[in-house]
Amino acid sequence: MNPLSSLATAVVLACALAAPVGAQTLEKIRSTATITLGVRDSSMPMSYLLAENQPVGFQVDICHRIVEAIRKNLGLQKIDVRYQVVTSQNRVPLVRNGSVDLECGSTTNNLARQQDVAFTLTTYIEEVRMAVRTASNIRSVKDLEGKTVVATTGTTSVQHLRRNSRAGGLKINEVLGKDHAESFLILESGKADAWVIDAGLLSATIAASKNPSEFAVVGEVLNTEPLAIMLRKDDASLKAIADDTIRELIRSGEMKTLWSKWYLEPIPPRGVRLNMAPPAALQRLWAQPNDLPMESHASPK
Structure with missing residues (x-):
């Protein structure tokens, strides 16, 4: 069997194994x-x-x-x-x-x-809220005017952030982290002023960080999930x-x-x-x- 035929057969077999066809x-x-x-x-x-x-x-x-x-x-x-x-x-x-x-x-x-x-x-x-630096003056969504907010790519939090910013007429600079670890790193490094995601995840990530006292979960509930x-x-x-x-x-x-x-x-x-x-x-x-x-x-x- 030539190499291309072998490759084609392997691809077909891989797809068959991955797909829930009938079974x-x-x-x-x-x-x-x-x-x-x-x-x-x-x-x-x-x-x-x-x-x-x-x-x-x-x-x-x-x-x-x-x-x-x-x-x-x-x-x-x-x-x-x-x-x-x-x-x-x-x-x-x-x-x-x-x-x-x-x-x-x-x-x-x-x-x-x-x-x-x-x-x-x-x-x-879960309740969607935001994490900020404790020393910041951000305590509500309305305080995000002109601020940079990070959300994790592929999460529902992205939609909630956009919906709330539109409803409040806020101009927010949105950045996306590829995963939760990167999203917190963006907040921790000062490249974002707030991180929007599930409150439980925010609390857990902050608790496990190097300096937990420097961050806080604040603001109104953006969505219940x-x-x-x-x-x-x-x-x-x-x-x-x-x-x-x-x-x-x-x-x-x-x-x-x-x-x-x-x-x-x-x-x-x-x-x-x-x-x-x-x-x-x-x-x-x-x-x-x-x-x-x-x-x-x-x-x-």
């Missing part, structure tokens, strides 16, 4: 005894990497519970868990094309993404197992234990405490779990 995810896992989890590198404490690229976090732990439920459901002795680091830009395509089976990051469930992927029951309700685990669309059998696992975590109290582990107790790598109680909206969600998209949640006035 449901559970059947793929049954036949390979392998699952691929999408994780983030710096979405602390939801999903982030330690030394030697070990993924950890609140959302990662929930995914591990789902993997164990899948193993039992399929009657497998073991499932080999593989990890794929995803970004805000590529996470949806990697789930859609079959490269990632469960995306265990910090992704908002919204109607636009539901065109391409599905979501489990909501695992976290439900975060969930992504999976492929129209895969009802996998979603059922994932949703049942999340319901059981809530019912048994283990979800609160996981919350304490990541939001109240010292977390790696530096043993910082976030000291974040579960938001009232999240406690209501635990009482009545749902998978409603962002657009179904009340927006801030």
Whole structure:
């Protein structure tokens, strides 16, 4: 076989393996005894990497519970868990094309993404706010006039920032970080006056920074967002197992234990405490779990 034919065959085979053609995810896992989890590198404490690229976090732990439920459901002795680091830009395509089976990051469930992927029951309700230098005079969106604001590429925070600036008639210089780590670096280095993203992520990033006292989370809530685990669309059998696992975590109290582990107790790598109680909206969600998209949640006035 000539080299070009070999290459063409390899490409076809790679696409066939990556795409969820006809076969449901559970059947793929049954036949390979392998699952691929999408994780983030710096979405602390939801999903982030330690030394030697070990993924950890609140959302990662929930995914591990789902993997164990899948193993039992399929009657497998073991499932080999593989990890794929995803970004805000590529996470949806990697789930859609079959490269990632469960995306265990910090992704908002919204109607636009539901065109391409599905979501489990909501695992976290987040409020979008901004982080600034403590010494600055920025305490509200209106204080951003003429300022430079950073947001992470591919996140919903970009849209919220633009919507709020237009509504207030503000002139804001917008810059984009390729990931959360870079976005904070832009703020930390003084190249931006504020960073807009989920409040929990802001608090965690600040707590783990070199000088936490130099930064603060301020301002009004720009949006309320439900975060969930992504999976492929129209895969009802996998979603059922994932949703049942999340319901059981809530019912048994283990979800609160996981919350304490990541939001109240010292977390790696530096043993910082976030000291974040579960938001009232999240406690209501635990009482009545749902998978409603962002657009179904009340927006801030």
